[in-house]
Amino acid sequence: MVDEQGKKVKNDEIKIVNDGTYEDYKGFLPILEMHLISLGISQAKQVLLIADGAEWIWKHIPPLLKKLKSPNATYQLFDFYHVTERLQKFADVAFSDDKERNNWFKKARRTLKKSNAMTIIRQMDEFISEATGERCKTMVIQRNYLLRAYRERRLNYAKILDQKLPIGSGAIESLIRQVVNLRIKGNSKFWLKENAEIMLHLRCQWIAGSWDNFCGSIFNSFIKPQTA
Structure with a gap:
């Protein structure tokens, strides 16, 4: 909250x-x-x-x-960060030059945060039209992910940021690391x-800091009310 x-x-x-x-x-x-x-x-x-x-x-x-x-x-x-991973995967395939790749990715990331996903999708389509084989297939997968999210209206980051909510x-992710990766996995x-x-x-x-209350609730569950 x-x-x-x-x-x-x-x-x-x-x-x-x-x-x-x-x-x-x-x-x-x-x-x-x-x-x-x-x-x-x-x-x-x-x-x-x-x-x-x-x-x-x-x-x-x-x-x-x-x-x-x-x-x-x-x-x-x-x-937001899962979606930008898709943009990075697209850029890795679309560009052979490191500088061009990084510039496109950074610009696309800013554009996405402004809720202008369709601008990015159009750019992706231009690259896809010139690609072939596995390279084209990989690019289409990333583009379709973004297009589906856009059509489902789940990329409105600008509105959410304006309301000071997380994106x-x-x-x-942090909780999974603390709860699962550092104790259960290994x-x-x-x-x-x-x-x-x-x-x-x-x-x-x-991790929630509710251990004492949790133990207390278990202890209380074993206490049977006394009968007269």
Whole structure:
């Protein structure tokens, strides 16, 4: 959550919430729904859904937000940095000269941030028209990714920046590194799925700074009310 200045809200009223699962989207959606209700999504002024190109996200999460009465000001956005990776891949194939490649990429990146994706797509089409073979195939893949995101209206970075909202999912990338990569993954580490699921949940609580509350809730669950 962020305030009107785009800064993360850090107080006792709004706790940091981290969670995850190794299940597929069918196992993930109920967890997400629980946390969204707890956070009071229906009372939010605006909601921003940032993700990469994974189809299941765009297929299943927007209906969930609608079900939970998400505000009209609910925006969908492709992660800016994932999209720029596609631009870089295109430039790597389109240009043989390093200077020309870097200049085009930097200009395209600025253009994308201004929400002028169609300008970039037209430029891509010009390069594609002169390409052949595998080079052409690679360029078409990157161009189609950008075109699909544009048609789905998920590249409106200028509007999101004007509202002081983030345009990247860096917070999630960082959490994955802290929760999964630094503890669960590693050389000679093997997990049963159920044990990995437990460790994932525990690490999420620890990183969120809610370990004491988490342990307290477990302890309280074992306390049985005394009968007269």
